[in-house]
Amino acid sequence: MRPRPPTYGHFRDVAAELDRSGAAIFRDTDGVESLVIRYPYSINYIHSYAEDSAFFLGLAEGKLRGSRCRRPKCRFVYATPRGHCMIDGAPTEWVDLPLEGRVHSWTTCRFGSEAFLKETPYNLAMIEFEGVGSLLLARVKDAVESDFYVGMPVRAVFDPNPKYLATDIWFVPQR
Secondary structure, three states: OOOOEEOOOOOOHHHEEEEOOOOEEEEOOOOOEEEOOOOOOOOOOOOOOOOHHHHHHHHHOOOOEEEOOOOOOOOOOOOOOOOOOOOOEEEEEEEEOOEEEEEEEEEEOOOHHHHHHHHOEEEEEEEOOOOOOOOOEEEEOOOOOOHOOOOOOOEEEEOOOOOOOHHHHHEEEEE
């Protein structure tokens, strides 16, 4: 019979134990114990970006693309592209967004998915752009939590080896 896995009160210790043995128990501050196991999982997923393709192709070209309402009386610009305007339902068109913006709000993520494990902890910010009516959620690199403030100027950086993912863009402070 296999022995009960060791119990830890800090998740970083659980993660280390998972690397060693594949199983651990996490005890939270209320004393609740949760068995945590390492279970490798892999899948090949075929995905089409369809009408959002221009956004991801733009990242690979060093461009940040948003969308703008085609209706002349509206012309609302979205940093996160939309096929149709959320205000009046009219179709949108692609527009290039500025590559410089400002931090509207931010958070430091201490846990992340597999894609971000090597960067954890990492910073996410809502970026605002001049002339754009909505915000873009993106990582901010080359900054620590104490560097951030509302209005902090940032500029876009693009992955030189694009993977056609949202992670192909991040922002860095303008110094």
